[in-house]
Amino acid sequence: MTTSSSKNFEIDVAEYIEEAFERCGLELRTGYDLKTAKRSLNLLFADWANRGLNQWTIDQTSITVASGVSEYPAGTLTLSVAASASFTVGETITGGTSAATASITSKPTTTSVATTIPVGTFSNGETITGGTSAATTTVSAVQDLSDVQSTIDILSTVVTRDGTDFAIDRLSRSEFLNIPTKTQTGRPNQFFLDRQITPVLKIWPVPDNNTDIVKFNRLTRIEDADAFTNTVDVPFRFYPCLAAGLAYYLSMKKSPQLMGPLKSVYEEEMLRAMEEDRDRASFKISPPTYKYGA
Numbered sequence: 001m002t003t004s005s006s007k008n009f010e011i012d013v014a015e016y017i018e019e020a021f022e023r024c025g026l027e028l029r030t031g032y033d034l035k036t037a038k039r040s041l042n043l044l045f046a047d048w049a050n051r052g053l054n055q056w057t058i059d060q061t062s063i064t065v066a067s068g069v070s071e072y073p074a075g076t077l078t079l080s081v082a083a084s085a086s087f088t089v090g091e092t093i094t095g096g097t098s099a100a101t102a103s104i105t106s107k108p109t110t111t112s113v114a115t116t117i118p119v120g121t122f123s124n125g126e127t128i129t130g131g132t133s134a135a136t137t138t139v140s141a142v143q144d145l146s147d148v149q150s151t152i153d154i155l156s157t158v159v160t161r162d163g164t165d166f167a168i169d170r171l172s173r174s175e176f177l178n179i180p181t182k183t184q185t186g187r188p189n190q191f192f193l194d195r196q197i198t199p200v201l202k203i204w205p206v207p208d209n210n211t212d213i214v215k216f217n218r219l220t221r222i223e224d225a226d227a228f229t230n231t232v233d234v235p236f237r238f239y240p241c242l243a244a245g246l247a248y249y250l251s252m253k254k255s256p257q258l259m260g261p262l263k264s265v266y267e268e269e270m271l272r273a274m275e276e277d278r279d280r281a282s283f284k285i286s287p288p289t290y291k292y293g294a
């Protein structure tokens with residue numbers, strides 16, 4: 001028997017939409033059909049973000065701390081500049097035109113600085129000035145907040161000091177608020193994720209050096225469905241769930257009489273996919289021990 005010898009089956013956005021229309025007993029006819037279906041597909045991805053872990057969207061991010069700085073973007077945020085060498089880590093920079101401000105948390109390259117989430121928006125071409133060093137340079141590209149804003153949640157966090165990883169415990173909003181000595185410095189051992197549109201990672205105690213590295217596993221958004229010829233940011237095992245979910249979403253607008261059965265199929269496919277999409281660890285059973293004469 002001859003088989004295909006291939007394992008690269010993929011479906012693009014247009015094919016998912018066509019499949020969903022067929023499950024609704026409809027034909028794809030107009031440009032608006034494509035537009036409304038793509039909108040439903042992106043709303044479906046938002047639904048998945050609320051259902052729990054999507055393992056393929058977990059990303060490990062590292063941030064080098066700055067002494068005296070306790071708040072960091074929950075992702076990668078850099079500002080491209082003409083030259084970064086003269087600036088001091090931890091100082092506040094101010095835009096000469098925009099008046100935007102941010103603290104420098106590290107200097108990844110000679111032409112970029114990592115910063116806290118800015119107050120305001122730096123302008124391309126403007127001069128920025130360091131509040132401590134008085135150094136100046138020009139902005140060569142505006143900051144892109146999309147990586148930080150793609151963070152849905154942080155799952156686990158450690159801080160690395162002198163080559164050793166130390167766990168950091170998560171606090172709730174109220175627990176963080178009730179810390180009486182928020183300016184205390186030391187090795188961070190607790191964090192709070194302020195889940196705003198641009199999420200902020202707040203750590204405590206306040207870092208006392210510029211060398212500790214905070215590493216965290218974060219759950220991020222699934223990439224948007226955009227061009228109809230593009231594939232989607234979903235692994236093979238979720239293909240049936242995606243097709244079933246899109247058909248259910250379209251039935252709300254196009255075939256309401258099929259909503260019930262299509263929802264049942266979607267939920268069954270989602271359950272199977274989520275059962276598969278989980279961490280696994282070795283399962284060990286220790287036999288009981290007995291003491292003679294006990």
